[in-house]
Amino acid sequence: MTNTEDRRQRRHHREFRIEEPLWGAEERARLRELADQISTLLAATTGSTAKPDGPRLSESDVAVAATALWRARKKLTGAQDRVAKQAGRYLSASQEALDAAGVLIQDHDGTDFDSGLALEAVLFQDEPGLTSERVAETVRPSVYLAGRRIQMGQVIVGCPVAPGTTAKEADAEHH
Numbered sequence: 001m002t003n004t005e006d007r008r009q010r011r012h013h014r015e016f017r018i019e020e021p022l023w024g025a026e027e028r029a030r031l032r033e034l035a036d037q038i039s040t041l042l043a044a045t046t047g048s049t050a051k052p053d054g055p056r057l058s059e060s061d062v063a064v065a066a067t068a069l070w071r072a073r074k075k076l077t078g079a080q081d082r083v084a085k086q087a088g089r090y091l092s093a094s095q096e097a098l099d100a101a102g103v104l105i106q107d108h109d110g111t112d113f114d115s116g117l118a119l120e121a122v123l124f125q126d127e128p129g130l131t132s133e134r135v136a137e138t139v140r141p142s143v144y145l146a147g148r149r150i151q152m153g154q155v156i157v158g159c160p161v162a163p164g165t166t167a168k169e170a171d172a173e174h175h
Contacts, residue, residue: 063143063151066105069094070141074107104144106153108135113157118142120154127158134158 023031057065069091076088098105108119113133115121122139135155142153 059145059150062103062145066098066103066143067140067151069098070105070107102146104147106142106144108138108142108153108155111135113155118149118152120152121157122154123156124159125156126161128161130158130160132160 073088073091073095076084076091079085079088095105111134113119113121113135119135119142124133125136127134127136134157136158137156139154139156140151142149143151
């Protein structure tokens with residue numbers, strides 16, 4: 001032990017002092033060698049994309065979690081009580097974590113609908129005042145992982161009512 005190390009140890013009570021290891025010169029050299037090898041390995045793998053050791057989530061698990069988060073945030077939108085606001089902050093933090101992991105949750109409410117979009121229309125309903133087909137409600141959001149769609153969104157599409165047609169007549173035409 002060097003003089004400086006000895007002084008540092010003496011700052012503490014005797015019970016808390018760390019004894020010098022009883023290793024010989026060979027063992028210390030081997031320990032330094034192993035530490036250098038580990039440092040080299042860590043430096044080499046830091047830049048690479050190492051696979052995690054733990055279990056991986058499937059894409060469907062990610063989609064289910066993202067959808068549950070989206071539904072919870074949608075329910076709390078506009079809530080003013082203290083508990084709802086706190087829950088909203090937790091959900092926002094979860095959303096940020098998913099964003100950082102490359103998960104995008106896309107809500108389609110209010111967007112123009114076209115049959116060529118990668119959306120599943122579960123219902124078409126007539127809505128007075130519309131001039132073109134528009135997503136009236138998102139039933140299930142589209143979810144993307146690293147830019148690749150892992151869940152197709154489901155929507156209810158609002159359709160314009162033909163001029164001179166009542167909402168009841170238009171509804172009867174669809175059924």
